[in-house]
Amino acid sequence: xxxxxxxxxxxxxxxxxxxxxxxxxxxxxxxxxxxxxxxxxxxxxxxxxxxxxxxxxxxxxxxxxxxxxxxxxxxxxxxxxxxxxxxxxxxxxxxxxxxxxxxxxxxxxxxxxxxxxxxxxxxxxxxxxxxxxxxxxxxxxxxxxxxxxxxxxxxxxxxxxxxxxxxxxxxxxxxxxxxxxxxxxxxxxxxxxxxxxxxxxxxxxxxxxxxxxxxxxxxxxxxxxxxxxxxxxxxxxxxxxxxxxxxxxxxxxxxxxxxxxxxxxxxxxxxxxxxxxxxxxxxxxxxxxxxxxxxxxxxxxxxxxxxxxxxxxxxxxxxxxxxxxxxxxxxxxxxxxxxxxxxxxxxxxxxxxxxxxx
Amino acid sequence: xxxxxxxxxxxxxxxxxxxxxxxxxxxxxxxxxxxxxxxxxxxxxxxxxxxxxxxxxxxxxxxxxxxxxxxxxxxxxxxxxxxxxxxxxxxxxxxxxxxxxxxxxxxxxxxxxxxxxxxxxxxxxxxxxxxxxxxxxxxxxxxxxxxxxxxxxxxxxxxxxxxxxxxxxxxxxxxxxxxxxxxxxxxxxxxxxxxxxxxxxxxxxxxxxxxxxxxxxxxxxxxxxxxxxxxxxxxxxxxxxxxxxxxxxxxxxxxxxxxxxxxxxxxxxxxxxxxxxxxxxxxxxxxxxxxxxxxxxxxxxxxxxxxxxxxxxxxxxxxxxxxxxxxxxxxxxxxxxxxxxxxxxxxxxxxxxxxxxxxxxxxxxxxxxxxxxxxxxxxxxxxxxxxxxxxxxxxxxxxxxxxxxxxxxxxxxxxxxxxxxxxxxxxxxxxxxxxxxxxxxxxxxxxxxxxxxxxxxxxxxxxxxxxxxxxxxxxxxxxxxxxxxxxxxxxxxxxxxxxxxxxxxx
Numbered sequence: 001x002x003x004x005x006x007x008x009x010x011x012x013x014x015x016x017x018x019x020x021x022x023x024x025x026x027x028x029x030x031x032x033x034x035x036x037x038x039x040x041x042x043x044x045x046x047x048x049x050x051x052x053x054x055x056x057x058x059x060x061x062x063x064x065x066x067x068x069x070x071x072x073x074x075x076x077x078x079x080x081x082x083x084x085x086x087x088x089x090x091x092x093x094x095x096x097x098x099x100x101x102x103x104x105x106x107x108x109x110x111x112x113x114x115x116x117x118x119x120x121x122x123x124x125x126x127x128x129x130x131x132x133x134x135x136x137x138x139x140x141x142x143x144x145x146x147x148x149x150x151x152x153x154x155x156x157x158x159x160x161x162x163x164x165x166x167x168x169x170x171x172x173x174x175x176x177x178x179x180x181x182x183x184x185x186x187x188x189x190x191x192x193x194x195x196x197x198x199x200x201x202x203x204x205x206x207x208x209x210x211x212x213x214x215x216x217x218x219x220x221x222x223x224x225x226x227x228x229x230x231x232x233x234x235x236x237x238x239x240x241x242x243x244x245x246x247x248x249x250x251x252x253x254x255x256x257x258x259x260x261x262x263x264x265x266x267x268x269x270x271x272x273x274x275x276x277x278x279x280x281x282x283x284x285x286x287x288x289x290x291x292x293x294x295x296x297x298x299x300x301x302x303x304x305x306x307x308x309x310x311x312x313x314x315x316x317x318x319x320x321x322x323x324x325x326x327x328x329x330x331x332x333x334x335x336x337x338x339x340x341x342x343x344x345x346x347x348x349x350x351x352x353x354x355x356x357x358x
Numbered sequence: 359x360x361x362x363x364x365x366x367x368x369x370x371x372x373x374x375x376x377x378x379x380x381x382x383x384x385x386x387x388x389x390x391x392x393x394x395x396x397x398x399x400x401x402x403x404x405x406x407x408x409x410x411x412x413x414x415x416x417x418x419x420x421x422x423x424x425x426x427x428x429x430x431x432x433x434x435x436x437x438x439x440x441x442x443x444x445x446x447x448x449x450x451x452x453x454x455x456x457x458x459x460x461x462x463x464x465x466x467x468x469x470x471x472x473x474x475x476x477x478x479x480x481x482x483x484x485x486x487x488x489x490x491x492x493x494x495x496x497x498x499x500x501x502x503x504x505x506x507x508x509x510x511x512x513x514x515x516x517x518x519x520x521x522x523x524x525x526x527x528x529x530x531x532x533x534x535x536x537x538x539x540x541x542x543x544x545x546x547x548x549x550x551x552x553x554x555x556x557x558x559x560x561x562x563x564x565x566x567x568x569x570x571x572x573x574x575x576x577x578x579x580x581x582x583x584x585x586x587x588x589x590x591x592x593x594x595x596x597x598x599x600x601x602x603x604x605x606x607x608x609x610x611x612x613x614x615x616x617x618x619x620x621x622x623x624x625x626x627x628x629x630x631x632x633x634x635x636x637x638x639x640x641x642x643x644x645x646x647x648x649x650x651x652x653x654x655x656x657x658x659x660x661x662x663x664x665x666x667x668x669x670x671x672x673x674x675x676x677x678x679x680x681x682x683x684x685x686x687x688x689x690x691x692x693x694x695x696x697x698x699x700x701x702x703x704x705x706x707x708x709x710x711x712x713x714x715x716x717x718x719x720x721x722x723x724x725x726x727x728x729x730x731x732x733x734x735x736x737x738x739x740x741x742x743x744x745x746x747x748x749x750x751x752x753x754x755x756x757x758x759x760x761x762x763x764x765x766x767x768x769x770x771x772x773x774x775x776x777x778x779x780x781x782x783x784x785x786x787x788x789x790x791x792x793x794x795x796x797x798x799x800x801x802x803x804x805x806x807x808x809x810x811x812x813x814x815x816x817x818x819x820x821x822x823x824x825x826x827x828x829x830x831x832x833x834x835x836x837x838x839x840x841x842x843x844x845x846x847x848x849x850x851x852x853x854x855x856x857x858x859x860x861x862x863x864x
Contacts, residue, residue: 165373165374166381166835166839169804170804173823177388177823259805263804263805263808263820278502278505285513292508296509300497300500303501304496304500307496307499307500311496
């Protein structure tokens with residue numbers, strides 16, 4: 001922090017510490033730095049790959065709306081003959097083969113793979129809609145409250161307290177019952193309308209700190225309007241916080257949606273959601289366990305990959321994050337190569353010699 | 359401080375009333391008390407509907423009904439749930455009792471486990487253990503709780519009951535468990551290769567010995583702690599507590615802890631007689647617990663020395679553990695008859711007690727324990743992940759502060775740096791999260807309770823909403839919303855009292 005305000009005269013200690021890092025990011029824009037850091041985060045990269053793969057699989061296999069996909073079933077046909085006894089999955093690992101119903105069939109003969117894909121589509125859609133709606137509202141309320149302060153801040157924060165007071169799952173259940181049977185999108189938008197509270201508090205905090213900075217004063221002196229300052233000057237500086245918490249919000253949103261659908265307050269038949277599938281099929285656990293495994297597995301995969309992406313974004317946006325090898329690795333490297341130690345001591349600036357003399 | 363409290367309480371009350379009003383309107387719009395009549399084929403359908411509208415006062419405007427309801431609540435009348443005709447106040451009392459049982463155990467377990475694992479993980483940052491814990495906490499955090507709960511119910515409960523029918527673990531499985539335990543401990547303790555192997559060997563051997571003992575002594579059929587295990591467990595925890603919180607070089611604290619263990623052992627047999635001869639209730643147990651903690655504290659005080667406080671606290675903690683072990687031993691003694699009474703399938707998957715069980719206090723406690731087992735595991739798995747992440751990041755933040763460098767520079771042993779300077783400051787952010795968490799949980803682990811059919815708060819809410827009964831739903835919301843407001847105030851006050859930089863009067 002101290003170096004950023006006074007880059008001309010860095011202290012001797014910081015000089016060594018920052019030299020390598022500065023070299024690494026020299027000449028790059030903030031976006032490029034963040035992208036670099038993000039793609040270096042293995043967990044986040046794996047999460048991103050898995051999430052994109054899941055989206056592609058879910059969208060192309062059964063298609064969206066009127067467009068049909070490449071998979072042979074739609075998941076709604078009943079009365080198919082059971083391929084395996086009881087409708088067990090036809091997927092085998094040796095030899096690797098999919099068969100007619102890779103994830104199995106339910107008691108009506110419907111194809112579970114197609115149903116899981118439909119459910120994944122619904123759950124992903126709900127997740128993204130909640131994420132977008134909640135982020136937009138949270139950013140608007142948080143930025144207005146944090147930028148203008150005073151009465152508007154008090155009023156908006158009281159309103160946020162009001163929404164926080166009642167547990168999310170309770171409001172979700174009431175909204176689900178209210179909009180029950182309408183459609184997934186209405187359900188998702190209504191959930192987005194109550195999930196913005198954490199985000200608005202974070203954004204408000206960021207704005208309260210950023211509005212005191214010099215560049216905001218400069219913009220104001222130059223005659224920029226409040227709206228321009230909020231959206232063009234402050235918001236881009238708060239984007240890290242917003243993106244990270246929006247990602248984490250989405251991972252909790254998918255769990256909330258599936259939980260509500262499981263309780264029967266969310267998406268109801270004939271629409272398919274992963275939580276609703278688990279609720280429908282939990283009685284069949286002892287006879288047809290595959291009906292229960294696949295939807296749950298997809299929830300876990302989606303939530304896990306979104307969480308990893310969020311973690312990677314947090315690390316990428318956080319300027320304090322440094323990649324430091326562990327003490328043990330350093331010690332090993334030192335032992336293995338004594339010249340490394342010499343190299344390290346010689347790169348120290350001469351001023352540190354004074355300290356050694358003390 | 360006082361003016362802060364008054365201000366916050368008034369603002370909270372205003373928020374509460376507005377929130378309740380909004381929820382009343384929302385719930386009223388969401389439910390349809392007439393739905394079952396609409397679909398009925400009774401010939402006097404119109405008359406029945408009219409009667410119900412009359413009974414529930416549905417003709418009146420919702421705003422007026424809210425103020426009627428609110429006025430009644432102010433006089434202490436929560437109304438009745440019209441389907442079952444039970445007073446809402448009774449329903450709520452039962453539900454809170456059941457939920458508190460579940461939440462207390464789950465919160466304490468997940469806090470202790472989560473915080474300790476998170477801190478160890480932070481101290482071993484970028485090690486294999488750290489990466490494993492990060493992955494594990496991400497995985498647990500992403501698990502849908504209803505899925506885990508159903509899985510435990512359908513799989514773990516049945517599997518464990520089958521196991522108890524014929525409690526023999528194959529030796530290869532025991533060996534595997536021991537090797538895994540050894541690996542986890544060696545990664546957690548860390549250090550140089552020789553030390554890792556040493557830790558691996560010791561912990562694997564200890565785990566193996568423990569399972570072998572349990573198997574060969576027929577422990578699964580007749581579980582008990584008994585004097586020998588009491589000695590081992592007590593001495594182990596005494597050593598651990600004094601090593602972590604006082605350091606083994608602090609002889610007074612060590613001797614306090616060991617003396618407390620000795621006192622506990624001596625009292626083991628007399629306590630059996632005491633428990634047999636009196637009619638035990640929860641209150642008596644509480645008194646015993648307080649006395650035990652007091653005795654431990656006194657032992658530490660009597661050892662004296664310049665820093666007797668630390669000895670007294672170690673003594674109190676060890677005394678609490680010893681008392682707990684004796685209590686658990688007493689509960690375990692009723693296991694064989696309980697096992698027979700439930701015809702050999704003791705782990706239940708629903709409810710919070712076995713109906714018409716009979717038996718004394720200890721049977722009741724054991725019955726509550728077995729019913730708590732699976733829901734608690736579900737809650738702990740998920741809360742554990744959150745607390746691990748909080749405490750890990752908080753500890754990392756604290757350990758990079760200047761005061762930690764100062765503490766190291768002035769030559770303090772690493773234990774003191776970590777426990778006194780690091781650990782305590784790590785708890786500050788947790789202290790603001792935990793009260794809110796606990797109180798949110800009192801509002802019901804809605805899903806866990808629904809899956810295991812525990813008649814708690816969450817279950818009350820879900821069922822009443824499904825049954826279109828507005829009074830219990832609003833009673834539930836009144837309690838959870840007030841608790842949420844109180845929790846936020848409590849968190850602020852705790853924060854201000856442990857962090858001197860925060861002042862509430864400003």
